[in-house]
Amino acid sequence: MPLQPLMMTDHSDDDTDAGVLTKTKPKTKRPPRYKVLLLNDDYTPMEFVVMVLERFFGMTHAQAFEIMLTVHKKGVAVVGVFSHEIAETKVGQVMDFARRHQHPLQCTMEKEE
């Protein structure tokens, strides 16, 4: 039985050159999140703010009362963190609801760090 000649395999033309990509930063990013902030004022009734937090942010009465008091005492609080689209919708709902009831309540959004 004749021996087969022993030959090296040349990999230089394979499509397996992983090294080329190892220093390339993956370009997929998580979408940015946005904090929705509620601001204090001297005129909006406390119970109206509690109602807003229950209605638009799904809080229980106790949670809503606690957050309302935080805004009242500290001037501002984050009431939720959402995608850009959902945050914009929440801000619009709160501002519209406050305007319709003639309260000066202010709600804004800012990008999370």
Ligand code: TYC
């Ligand atoms: N400061 C208001 C008052 O004393 C109550 C209030 C709380 C208003 C939170 C706005 O986002 C607010 N009636």
